[in-house]
Amino acid sequence: MIHEDMICPFCGCLCDDLVIETEGTEVVRVDNACTLGSHKLMNAGTHRLKSPIMREGGAWRDARYEEAIEYAAGILLDADRPLLYGWSSTQGEAQGTGVSMAELLGGVIDSTTSVCHGPSILAIQEVGHPGCTLGQVKNRADLIVYWGCNPTEAHPRHMSRYTTYADGYFLENAFRDRKLILVDVRKTETASIADEFVQVKPGGDYAVLSALRAIVRGREDVVPPTVAGVTKEQLLRVAALCKEAKFGALFFGVGLTMSPGKYKNVRNAIELVDELSRHTKFTLTPLRGHYNVYGSNEVFTWMTGYPYAVDFSRQIAFYNPGETTAVDLMARKECDAALIVASDPGAHFPKKCLEHLASIPSVLIDPMHTMTTPLVRCQIPTAVTGMDAPGTAYRMDGVPIHVKKFMDLGYPTDTEIIGSIFEKVKEVRHP
Amino acid sequence: MSELLVKNAYVIDPINHIDGEVMDIAVKDGYIVEDVGPKAEVIDAGGCLTLPGGVDSHTHVCGTKVNFGRYMSPEDMRAGREVRRGVKHATSGYSVPTTYANSYRYALMGYTTLLEGAMAPLEARHTHEEFSATPLQDMMANTLFDGNWGVMKAVAEGDIERVAAIVGWTLSAVKGFGIKLTNPGGTEAWGYGKDLRCIKDEVPHFGVSPAEIIEAMIRACEMLRLPHSVHLHCNNLGTPGNYACTIGTFNLVPDLNKTRQSLYATHVQFHSYGGSDWKTFCSKAEPVAYTVNNLPQIVIDMGQVMFGKTTTMTADGPMEFNLYRLHHNKWSNHDVELETGSGIIPVLYRKKNLVNSIMWSIGLELALLVKDPWRCLLTTDNPNGAPFVKYPEIIALLMSKKYRDAEFATVNRRTESRVILPSLEREMDWNEIAVMTRAGQAKALGITGIGKGHLGIGAEADIAVYPLKVGEIDPAQEYQKIIDGFSKTRWTVKRGRPVARDGEILVHGENTTIWVDPKISPAHDMSRDPEFTEMFNHWYSVRMSNYPVQDEYLKRNLRMETEATI
Ligand code: SF4
Numbered sequence: 001m002i003h004e005d006m007i008c009p010f011c012g013c014l015c016d017d018l019v020i021e022t023e024g025t026e027v028v029r030v031d032n033a034c035t036l037g038s039h040k041l042m043n044a045g046t047h048r049l050k051s052p053i054m055r056e057g058g059a060w061r062d063a064r065y066e067e068a069i070e071y072a073a074g075i076l077l078d079a080d081r082p083l084l085y086g087w088s089s090t091q092g093e094a095q096g097t098g099v100s101m102a103e104l105l106g107g108v109i110d111s112t113t114s115v116c117h118g119p120s121i122l123a124i125q126e127v128g129h130p131g132c133t134l135g136q137v138k139n140r141a142d143l144i145v146y147w148g149c150n151p152t153e154a155h156p157r158h159m160s161r162y163t164t165y166a167d168g169y170f171l172e173n174a175f176r177d178r179k180l181i182l183v184d185v186r187k188t189e190t191a192s193i194a195d196e197f198v199q200v201k202p203g204g205d206y207a208v209l210s211a212l213r214a215i216v217r218g219r220e221d222v223v224p225p226t227v228a229g230v231t232k233e234q235l236l237r238v239a240a241l242c243k244e245a246k247f248g249a250l251f252f253g254v255g256l257t258m259s260p261g262k263y264k265n266v267r268n269a270i271e272l273v274d275e276l277s278r279h280t281k282f283t284l285t286p287l288r289g290h291y292n293v294y295g296s297n298e299v300f301t302w303m304t305g306y307p308y309a310v311d312f313s314r315q316i317a318f319y320n321p322g323e324t325t326a327v328d329l330m331a332r333k334e335c336d337a338a339l340i341v342a343s344d345p346g347a348h349f350p351k352k353c354l355e356h357l358a359s360i361p362s363v364l365i366d367p368m369h370t371m372t373t374p375l376v377r378c379q380i381p382t383a384v385t386g387m388d389a390p391g392t393a394y395r396m397d398g399v400p401i402h403v404k405k406f407m408d409l410g411y412p413t414d415t416e417i418i419g420s421i422f423e424k425v426k427e428v429r430h431p
Numbered sequence: 432m433s434e435l436l437v438k439n440a441y442v443i444d445p446i447n448h449i450d451g452e453v454m455d456i457a458v459k460d461g462y463i464v465e466d467v468g469p470k471a472e473v474i475d476a477g478g479c480l481t482l483p484g485g486v487d488s489h490t491h492v493c494g495t496k497v498n499f500g501r502y503m504s505p506e507d508m509r510a511g512r513e514v515r516r517g518v519k520h521a522t523s524g525y526s527v528p529t530t531y532a533n534s535y536r537y538a539l540m541g542y543t544t545l546l547e548g549a550m551a552p553l554e555a556r557h558t559h560e561e562f563s564a565t566p567l568q569d570m571m572a573n574t575l576f577d578g579n580w581g582v583m584k585a586v587a588e589g590d591i592e593r594v595a596a597i598v599g600w601t602l603s604a605v606k607g608f609g610i611k612l613t614n615p616g617g618t619e620a621w622g623y624g625k626d627l628r629c630i631k632d633e634v635p636h637f638g639v640s641p642a643e644i645i646e647a648m649i650r651a652c653e654m655l656r657l658p659h660s661v662h663l664h665c666n667n668l669g670t671p672g673n674y675a676c677t678i679g680t681f682n683l684v685p686d687l688n689k690t691r692q693s694l695y696a697t698h699v700q701f702h703s704y705g706g707s708d709w710k711t712f713c714s715k716a717e718p719v720a721y722t723v724n725n726l727p728q729i730v731i732d733m734g735q736v737m738f739g740k741t742t743t744m745t746a747d748g749p750m751e752f753n754l755y756r757l758h759h760n761k762w763s764n765h766d767v768e769l770e771t772g773s774g775i776i777p778v779l780y781r782k783k784n785l786v787n788s789i790m791w792s793i794g795l796e797l798a799l800l801v802k803d804p805w806r807c808l809l810t811t812d813n814p815n816g817a818p819f820v821k822y823p824e825i826i827a828l829l830m831s832k833k834y835r836d837a838e839f840a841t842v843n844r845r846t847e848s849r850v851i852l853p854s855l856e857r858e859m860d861w862n863e864i865a866v867m868t869r870a871g872q873a874k875a876l877g878i879t880g881i882g883k884g885h886l887g888i889g890a891e892a893d894i895a896v897y898p899l900k901v902g903e904i905d906p907a908q909e910y911q912k913i914i915d916g917f918s919k920t921r922w923t924v925k926r927g928r929p930v931a932r933d934g935e936i937l938v939h940g941e942n943t944t945i946w947v948d949p950k951i952s953p954a955h956d957m958s959r960d961p962e963f964t965e966m967f968n969h970w971y972s973v974r975m976s977n978y979p980v981q982d983e984y985l986k987r988n989l990r991m992e993t994e995a996t997i
Contacts, residue, residue, distance in 0.1 A: 005976045005977055007977065016973055017974055124763070125503055129499075130762065133767050134972045135769065140623065298502075305505075306508060315515050317523050398499070399553055
């Protein structure tokens, strides 16, 4: 069977023009997706856990869904400070149920945002966010800046769908008329097609952004001959390119948010865009990784007022990144039970946190074995949103997209499983 | 089957010409009926003021822009925190509260129906998700068309039928309610960092003017027989001297509909400014109100500014950037491809500030100078002029000259020479307030026929009982009682069910989303139009097949089908 206009549930680009061919429960062909997306989709039915598994003694045993759900509800109810973490590769509906459950439990809910673009959000909360949807960039931008990211490998279709290689309504010859600037600490694939490659010494982003801001403001006199390994000459060239552009779009990745300076880097980038907006049109967009990490921020925000790291232990929504973020909570050994949903802290968190995770009762909701599996006590497999479950996801620019289902392997969805756990919780802790 | 009897209600129901009659209201299965059986649940209104549920015909409570207002403002969230209790979820936020907080606070004030003033069609799904999470009000969303390429091209070609066809298709696809134009053409210009000054300027690249867009859209709206008229945020918002542009716009409007206005101009306070810069800034409410009085085809809402903190948010991106350059706090902007844009900044309106004081005066002047309360509705453009929780204070200001004078004595002294507010003697009565806060709004939105804004037999049983004894209060003197009374109902009844009592939320309800689906002939079906689909798929970043909002996003909904003439 051929499924047209399908949506790729991998990265924040949420490409929605895929053609997927299935034979029964096998995916036999994927057109239009990049290697990352194809790989995920082609293996849609493989490597799936057959049923829930629970740890018994030192070994795993199969369990029934009912039993695993009962266990999950039990550990959450028993905990004083349960943590509900993950949420970036699942549907918005599951995220909403998760928030309601965290609220009733008096727990903490956090998404993978706290280890990727959390700093971007902190910066936005200080100075705002001059942004736009990706279609605006595609149709208007004659200058693209990628900063601290490598779209060629992490968001392979970003350039063909929305930037460098995309046709633009207001551009005669988009490919030729568009300029590309790449700023990074190392020379990546993307550098080979850039008009300017600005190689910054590690940790130097803040200084380079400040220098550019000074130049745009007309204060090039304060800029020294080199800034974090970048020559003044090149900085002047880059600033001129930015000012000359009719529409500039700056994209940035974890290379900026997680390098020294963290949210201050992003703040500086936003203020550069603000400065440039006095001369021309300029926008900024965080390159979000997981296909629905932005959705978790949206759902958490309309339900609680805060985009991530929400603590309900006081019965109100409390937010203090650094205190209520998952990594910090685990490092302080504060949480005493964890529900991990659609994410893989085992692959990303510091060792100290993982040691704590391994020491507390925990449940992982994920279709496959991951690096987190060895650390938890129970795993419940579910359908994959965008393959065997439909749902809502938010693209990196905030556009909500209905992700579709194209096959049925008989697994329950994340929303169903979390909903069932929530029902059990409600039986004990009445709203 | 549920039955309810609201006894001893002092009813004001302007649509049914009831002005202060003590009566019982019988409710069955969510609708108002002649009579109910002896087993009906009884609420004793005790002679208190009883009105149809409040209707807000222009507010910003749900959607990408509103949510971004929350996202960027943890400081605002800390202001309105309440604990989870019973059926009530925890809440956060003052000027841009969470979805639940908005719904609870509106319910406590007796509001049961809300129109989200601006929904970007590309992001409509978000608005509907938040609607589903709004427990206590029926919701609808005006859909933004201010920079729609398809529309502008059709306008340039003079093809009004095509304009109507595009609007009709889009409304059905995004489950929208009516047409919203925000700074028409100006948001497209903002795509390249420019703006338009007024209705005769040309939109770059498209060769049309705002005047042409507005007129074409008014005609298209009638062709589609939409319940609501075009809902316009005029060009040049918030600029000294913009009243001339506003009046020029009003004078363009043909009178095309016998049952309602042909144009709803929103937050006119922000569009009634005189002077040539901020130094000479002054009120021009008088000529604007005069124009409205002379043009029965126009209804406006106030967009009242109230002092204190708030967050401004509008699809008018360039205006927000200018405002940011004045305030310099923080600024968000979000241009949405093809249709529209938006900007968000926090502001603090201060009594000490001359401009803010004049703005405050202008809103009140408009309300007092427009003779017919059916044609000037009470809003703050929530949260732009002020959060909606300020409505009770605005009601009191309209009912009491004494209160206005007392407040005026506290604003910037120099205001006096720039406004005429102190000279206005009018004091509104209860009936006029009922018109401005529900009956008039429902009529302007075209939803009285589906049982909104009144308490006649067959109407939706949305009822607000306020702890106000009309005969025993002199609003002109006892304005604090007015403020307190309208702040918190004794009962709010939604679809026949008491949802709030004396400041407590009683149920976790479910709303109805009201949307409009114009029935258009196949010849004008845009989903089959090769040029339109080609344009869509080539330039939009979402495939046309993935664009429409699926039915599952609307939990409970009311589809208003109209017989379009195309
Ligand atoms: S760019 Fe991202 S969304 Fe698009 S196909 Fe590749 S992985 Fe999927």
